[in-house]
Amino acid sequence: MNQSPRRWITILIPPLVLLLLTMVVWQLAVTLLEIKPYLLPSPAAVVEAAIEHRGELFSAIWLTGRAAGLGLLVSILLGTATALVFSQSRVVRRSFYPYAIALQTVPIVAIAPLIVNWFGEGFQSVVLVTVIISLFPVITSVTTGLTSIDEGLHDLFQLNQASRWQQLVKLRIPSAIPSLVTGARTAAGLAVVGAIVGEFFAGASVTERGLGYFVLYAVPNLQTDLLFGCVIAATLLGVVMFVAVSVVGTHLLGRWTAEMETH
Amino acid sequence: MWKQQRVTILVLLASLAGCRGVDQSSGDDAVDGKPGARLEKVSLQLNWFPEAEHGGYYAARLHGFFEQEGLDVEILPGGPNASVIQKTAGQQVNFAVANADQVLLGREQQAEVVALMAPLQSSPRCIMVHADSGIDDFGGLKGMTVAMGSGKAYARFMEKQGLLEDVKVVAYSGSVARFLERKDFAQQGYVFSEPFVAQQQGARTRNLMVSDLGFNPYTSILITSTEQLDANRELVHRVVRASIRGWQKYLEDPLKVNEHIHSVNEEMSLEILAFGVEQLKPLCLPGEMAAEDLGQMTAERWETLAGQLRSLDLLGDSVKAADAYYLGGLSSPAVD
Numbered sequence: 001m002n003q004s005p006r007r008w009i010t011i012l013i014p015p016l017v018l019l020l021l022t023m024v025v026w027q028l029a030v031t032l033l034e035i036k037p038y039l040l041p042s043p044a045a046v047v048e049a050a051i052e053h054r055g056e057l058f059s060a061i062w063l064t065g066r067a068a069g070l071g072l073l074v075s076i077l078l079g080t081a082t083a084l085v086f087s088q089s090r091v092v093r094r095s096f097y098p099y100a101i102a103l104q105t106v107p108i109v110a111i112a113p114l115i116v117n118w119f120g121e122g123f124q125s126v127v128l129v130t131v132i133i134s135l136f137p138v139i140t141s142v143t144t145g146l147t148s149i150d151e152g153l154h155d156l157f158q159l160n161q162a163s164r165w166q167q168l169v170k171l172r173i174p175s176a177i178p179s180l181v182t183g184a185r186t187a188a189g190l191a192v193v194g195a196i197v198g199e200f201f202a203g204a205s206v207t208e209r210g211l212g213y214f215v216l217y218a219v220p221n222l223q224t225d226l227l228f229g230c231v232i233a234a235t236l237l238g239v240v241m242f243v244a245v246s247v248v249g250t251h252l253l254g255r256w257t258a259e260m261e262t263h
Numbered sequence: 264m265w266k267q268q269r270v271t272i273l274v275l276l277a278s279l280a281g282c283r284g285v286d287q288s289s290g291d292d293a294v295d296g297k298p299g300a301r302l303e304k305v306s307l308q309l310n311w312f313p314e315a316e317h318g319g320y321y322a323a324r325l326h327g328f329f330e331q332e333g334l335d336v337e338i339l340p341g342g343p344n345a346s347v348i349q350k351t352a353g354q355q356v357n358f359a360v361a362n363a364d365q366v367l368l369g370r371e372q373q374a375e376v377v378a379l380m381a382p383l384q385s386s387p388r389c390i391m392v393h394a395d396s397g398i399d400d401f402g403g404l405k406g407m408t409v410a411m412g413s414g415k416a417y418a419r420f421m422e423k424q425g426l427l428e429d430v431k432v433v434a435y436s437g438s439v440a441r442f443l444e445r446k447d448f449a450q451q452g453y454v455f456s457e458p459f460v461a462q463q464q465g466a467r468t469r470n471l472m473v474s475d476l477g478f479n480p481y482t483s484i485l486i487t488s489t490e491q492l493d494a495n496r497e498l499v500h501r502v503v504r505a506s507i508r509g510w511q512k513y514l515e516d517p518l519k520v521n522e523h524i525h526s527v528n529e530e531m532s533l534e535i536l537a538f539g540v541e542q543l544k545p546l547c548l549p550g551e552m553a554a555e556d557l558g559q560m561t562a563e564r565w566e567t568l569a570g571q572l573r574s575l576d577l578l579g580d581s582v583k584a585a586d587a588y589y590l591g592g593l594s595s596p597a598v599d
Contacts, residue, residue, distance in 0.1 A: 038349060038372035113436065121408060121433045203410075203433030216434070217414030220365070221577065222348060222372045 041225035049225035064210040068195040071130025079138025087146035129198030134187035145179025181249030188241040302335035308359040315539025323509025332501035363480040364416040375489040378588040380558035381481040387453040394467035410435040410450035455542035503592030
């Protein structure tokens with residue numbers, strides 16, 4: 001128990017020190033080289049811009065975060081369901097799985113305007129774009145997890161004449177949890193990208209402006225400091241989602257693998 | 264030496280910041296050019312794909328006005344993300360086409376650009392609606408979906424006037440396809456461009472002019488960097504003089520120029536370009552304005568714009584409107 005605080009310190013201190021050093025170097029570079037703000041703003045300018053627009057930025061993070069979170073949730077559920085189907089039918093898997101891999105590479109900036117065209121502007125399209133970009137990593141990793149099981153365990157189940165359902169619930173699904181967590185982590189980062197790209201094309205109304213809107217606003221007005229602020233906000237959002245997925249995943253891992261061991 | 268190193272470091276950091284690569288070659292050549300020898304190479308960056316609003320510059324090139332001033336002007340086409348302010352301030356191009364609000368906002372961020380001439384006196388910015396939508400003023404946009412460039416100053420102006428309440432603002436893709444599909448759709452445009460394209464596709468349109476709202480920044484003006492202006496004022500005067508002649512010629516006799524524009528931008532048919540010139544004439548020379556006065560800018564309009572941008576919280580107090588433009592080129596006599 002005494003180890004815990006020390007462990008946290010060793011985890012947090014080095015990155016924080018690096019961050020501090022980076023900020024110092026950045027500020028020095030901007031000041032000494034007299035770099036113009038429209039090219040590279042100083043850390044101070046970025047912080048100032050973030051504070052100046054804090055109300056709008058918070059609303060934007062909340063809106064984009066909701067779209068990313070909802071999209072991620074749908075991706076995880078839909079992806080897992082699809083992977084379950086894949087794991088149960090070799091024919092279906094062999095037919096569809098290659099497309100699942102290929103569709104991971106479709107450029108989202110080309111898909112997003114199509115989605116908006118078909119489904120209209122607004123939140124629903126943003127969520128849909130998010131689902132599309134974050135779905136396939138979940139499908140591929142969970143399918144791998146469900147189908148790559150320990151040979152010895154599989155034989156054990158066969159020997160005991162376990163039914164298909166028993167195999168699925170007691171062997172495949174618990175084995176697949178780690179893969180699910182990995183896939184969900186990848187999907188979490190992509191979900192934020194998807195939400196922002198979706199917002200580029202799906203537009204905004206005066207009351208509903210996400211991070212995508214602020215990026216599009218900052219660029220033509222040369223407000224590079226605000227743009228940096230948006231980038232940082234988007235990164236933080238991605239980190240929060242990643243951590244959330246990891247925490248839930250670790251909890252699930254603990255539960256399910258524990259179950260596996262006792263049976 | 265140190266300046267070159269500084270530039271290199273700037274370039275590296277700028278590429279870190281995500282800016283596109285820099286081509287430093289042409290800028291320095293033009294600044295140190297010797298008049299009377301070969302033609303001086305100069306670059307002019309357009310703010311969009313070549314169209315009628317750039318006609319005067321192409322005319323100046325095609326009809327030899329630039330050459331008569333000893334200049335070889337390369338006109339670079341732009342597009343949706345033509346970062347004209349950054350490129351001009353960063354000396355990647357010598358001259359560019361931009362809007363007055365961009366100049367002021369750029370100066371706010373220490374992008375040192377200065378406006379030289381305004382071929383268009385009235386802003387062509389409009390919101391295009393279907394003629395049978397029953398909308399005849401901006402108030403009628405309530406409940407509609409409008410494609411506008413997010414963050415543009417005129418959009419903020421409309422918002423401040425309360426004209427965007429209950430309006431769904433979506434990104435403008437540059438094409439009129441969506442407008443043609445839906446009746447409850449409106450979109451931004453320039454009065455000499457999108458309405459005609461839509462009409463050719465069978466739609467009947469009406470234009471709501473943003474300048475009628477009182478927001479009328481000089482549009483598609485010629486700009487350069489303060490550095491360029493200070494380093495070689497004579498060069499700037501020559502470019503402005505030739506450009507004015509080019510514009511005067513273009514408005515009178517655009518055919519040859521339009522053929523050239525069509526060749527570099529196939530999307531612009533000769534018909535659209537001809538239509539564009541007709542629409543441009545009253546914008547360039549409104550009312551009784553004489554052709555000799557083409558390109559003039561007034562301090563008053565710049566001050567008005569600065570005031571409007573400040574009230575929209577887009578501009579701080581540090582930027583002085585008077586620093587943003589240079590009128591010397593407009594009245595400079597020709598040197599033989």
